[in-house]
Amino acid sequence: MRAIPAYAKINLSLEVLRRRPDGYHDLVSLLQTVSLADELTFEDSDRVELSFDDSGLQTEDNLVLRAAWLLRHTYGVKAGAAITLRKRTPVAAGLGGGSSDAATTLQELVSLWELPVKGEELVGLAARLGSDVPFFLTGGRALVEGRGELVTPLPDGPATWYVLAKPDGGLETKTVFESLAAESMSDGEVTRALASGRSAEGQSPFGFNGLQETAFRICPAARRCFDALQEASGRPVILSGSGPTSVAWAGANQGAEEAARSMRDRGFWSEAVRCVGREESVE
Incomplete structure (x- = not known):
């Protein structure tokens, strides 16, 4: 089995x-x-x-x-x-x-x-x-x-590592969307550019998350975790989905395990993970 x-x-x-x-x-x-x-x-x-x-x-x-x-x-x-x-x-x-x-x-x-x-x-x-x-x-x-x-x-991107970190508890997607203000909405062009590879060289590996500020307002612990992950990793960070998990880019496993360990020492759940390509994902 x-x-x-x-x-x-x-x-x-x-x-x-x-x-x-x-x-x-x-x-x-x-x-x-x-x-x-x-x-x-x-x-x-x-x-x-x-x-x-x-x-x-x-x-x-x-x-x-x-x-x-x-x-x-x-x-x-x-x-x-x-x-x-x-x-x-x-x-x-x-x-x-x-x-x-x-x-x-x-x-x-x-x-x-x-x-x-x-x-x-x-x-x-x-x-x-x-x-x-x-x-x-x-x-x-x-x-x-x-x-x-x-x-x-x-197409699968390069082999990349990330650091995930979250505070205690969860955050319901429905609650975040119900609290979303019109000024948090956008036209999708940043995401489409990132997906197509049209982003400028040297730009952040992340676009942006239109739910991020709403999630932080509902869950201040998510913002504290985000800030702590920026400090621990020294890398770009974005909120995943409606939160409260934050994600730091770690390139070719550049300090991922160390940053995750630092976040756990600060009282957050944290894991170093690698990207999984389509073939591996559906095998």
């Missing part, structure tokens, strides 16, 4: 364009999968059951269970699956852990249950589970637009 990694993501840039009539927001974001990962296993069973190494995740709203039940209801599946989730990506951290778990579950159960589902049909199912889920079907580096369902895969 093989453990399947469900890789986390970071946002290298994230711009909010507008609020949509359905209450969601149109975004342009450059996403990258990284080596921090949950692990899932799947076995045949006569019913759907999910085991955790963290009892706090045992809820009917868990995205792994929602993905399994979505497939069963959509395609009339009678078979079950015994799923085990080993959680390593922090919850509500802006790293897409639950969305990655959901995408991995869709892909693995389509295979286990031998369902004729692929391409746009699978993307449509993923979008019903959450805005980040379609991206995780391919992983690697991608430009993501719309609500998250429009994913343009991009």
Whole structure:
């Protein structure tokens, strides 16, 4: 029985364009999968059951269970699956852990249950589970637009390391978006330029995050963590997603482990991670 990694993501840039009539927001974001990962296993069973190494995740709203039940209801599946989730990506951290778990579950159960589902049909199912889920079907580096369902895969960049750091607790994406002011919205051009390689030479490896200041206002600890990571790493830093995790660029592993250790010594959760390319992400 093989453990399947469900890789986390970071946002290298994230711009909010507008609020949509359905209450969601149109975004342009450059996403990258990284080596921090949950692990899932799947076995045949006569019913759907999910085991955790963290009892706090045992809820009917868990995205792994929602993905399994979505497939069963959509395609009339009678078979079950015994799923085990080993959680390593922090919850509500802006790293897409639950969305990655959901995408991995869709892909693995389509295979286990031998369902004729692929391409746009699978993307449509993923979008019903959450805005980040379609991206995780391919992983690697991608430009993501719309609500998250429009994913343009991009060539893998150079082998790059990052330092992740977060304060205690999480930050709900819905809360951040509901508090977002119009002046935090932009036209997406910074992100598109970064994705296409049109950024000026010597420019920051990050674009900017239109949710960052709103997240800092809601969660002052996220700002303190951001400032501490800038000091510990001496490198460019950006907030990932809606936070509260901050990300520092570390190039070819230039001081990544040392910066992560420094952040842990300051009382923050922190990990040094490397980027994960598309081939590794979906193998």
